[in-house]
Amino acid sequence: MPDPQPKLPADLHGERPDRAAPEPVPFERVPAKHDRVAGQVAGPVAGLAASRNPDHVAIIMDGNGRWAAARRMPRLAGHRAGAQAVRRCIKAAIAHDVRWLTLYAFSSENWGRPAEEVTDLTLLLRHYLRSEIAELHREGVRLRVIGEHARFGPEIRAELEAAQLLTAGNVTLTLTVALSYGGRAEIVHAARRIAEAALAGRLDPAALDEAGFARHLSTADVPDPDLVIRTSGECRLSNFLLWQSAYAELVFLDVLWPDFEATHFADALQAFNRRERRFGARPG
Ligand code: FPP
Numbered sequence: 001m002p003d004p005q006p007k008l009p010a011d012l013h014g015e016r017p018d019r020a021a022p023e024p025v026p027f028e029r030v031p032a033k034h035d036r037v038a039g040q041v042a043g044p045v046a047g048l049a050a051s052r053n054p055d056h057v058a059i060i061m062d063g064n065g066r067w068a069a070a071r072r073m074p075r076l077a078g079h080r081a082g083a084q085a086v087r088r089c090i091k092a093a094i095a096h097d098v099r100w101l102t103l104y105a106f107s108s109e110n111w112g113r114p115a116e117e118v119t120d121l122t123l124l125l126r127h128y129l130r131s132e133i134a135e136l137h138r139e140g141v142r143l144r145v146i147g148e149h150a151r152f153g154p155e156i157r158a159e160l161e162a163a164q165l166l167t168a169g170n171v172t173l174t175l176t177v178a179l180s181y182g183g184r185a186e187i188v189h190a191a192r193r194i195a196e197a198a199l200a201g202r203l204d205p206a207a208l209d210e211a212g213f214a215r216h217l218s219t220a221d222v223p224d225p226d227l228v229i230r231t232s233g234e235c236r237l238s239n240f241l242l243w244q245s246a247y248a249e250l251v252f253l254d255v256l257w258p259d260f261e262a263t264h265f266a267d268a269l270q271a272f273n274r275r276e277r278r279f280g281a282r283p284g
Contacts, residue, residue: 052272052273053096053097053098053269054098054225054226054227054249054269054272055098055099055100055223055226056098056099056100056101056102056222056223056224056225056226056227057093057098057100057101057102057225057226057227057228057229057265057268058101058102058103058104058225058227058228058229058240058241058244058245058248059089059101059102059103059104059228059229059230059231060104060228060229060230060231060237060238060240061082061085061086061103061104061105061231061257061260062230062231062232062234062256062257063078063231063232063233063255063256063257063258063259064078064079064081064082064256064257064258065078066078066232066256067081067082067256067257067258067259068081070256075117075120076117076120076124078258079120079121079124080124081258082257082258083124083127083128084258085257085258085259085260085261086103086128087132088260088261088262089101089103089260089265090136090139090141090173090175091139091262092261092262092265092266093173093265094139094140094141094172094173095262096265096266096269098173099173099174100173100174100176100222100223100225101173101174101175101176102146102175102176102177102178102222102225102241103175103176103177103178104178104181104238104240105125105177105178105179106121106125106147106178106179106180106181107178107180107181107182107238107239107240108147108148108180108181108182108185108239109182109238109239110180111151111180122152122153122156125152125156125179126155126156126159129156129159129160129163130159133163133166133167136167136175137166137167137170139172139173140170140171140172140173141167141170141172141173141174141175142167142168142169142170142171142173142174142175143163143164143167143175143177144164144174144175144176144177144222145160145164145176145177145178145179146176146177146178146179146181146186146218146219147178147179147180147181147182147186147218148179148180148181148185149179149180151180152179152180160179174222176219176222178240178241181218181240182239183237183239183240183241183242183243184239184242186217186218186242186243187217187242187243189216190213190216190217191216193216194208194213194216213243214243214244217243217244219241219244222244224244224245224246224247224248225241225244225245225248226248226249226272226277227248227249227251227268227269227272228240228241228245228248228249228250228251229251229252229253229268230250230251230252230253231253231255231256231257231260231264232253232254232255232256232257233252233253233254234252235250235252237250247277247279247280249271249272249275249277251268251271251272253267253268
């Protein structure tokens, strides 16, 4: 397994006033330069030093419905096209030596969609697992799932567990799929476990620090995302990796998820590469 992202010294976690440095760019909307281009995976971005590549890219895949509506197609067609974009995205991540990729496939709030769409998404997920897992395994992808995925029922749960077991030893890319995931629910769950441990005398509340809290999150064994991408032009996190994204660079792409190509992944890496990451600190 690749080394986890080095942790910051505790005193650098808080923001400090920073007058000398240029204004940071909190986020950047990157126009889609590439409409539909051939689905070839480009090599690493020219001029992008390997050390500047993010270790962990997390993506809010948005715009399936609008993609379908623009074509007067049912939403399911958008989700199907979105599943194909997932394939391209994984290949692009591997081509760029990204070691951790997290995809927001279904939020806690998505249960509020019409039952028909929830069923469509559940069946699509099952189909994806069955048709893709062998290929993912061949490519060295380790699959992980976060979120309350048991809500999808015992069949999907068993398939997800089998897929995670099959790919557990792979090291090329760790793909985390967030299913029935909500950042606030995850934080509350961690707080509850910590409170229970404290009540049982297994944890000293005064000794709890950020690293100790993070060990109770579903991402305990995953480095924080360096880069969070959202497609479709919307500029919000929508309850995705709230704790983990504290210092992530945010890139909002003006492309609907089903149109996402390797070139968009490269655009986002280039935007990441232009950022100066200081984690609230500044050189002495
Ligand atoms: C957001 O688009 C997308 C989703 C809620 C589902 C994401 C699912 C996929 C990409 C396909 C399946 C994924 C896997 C991992 C097999 P939206 O429906 O909110 O689009 P809209 O905002 O345009 O309506």
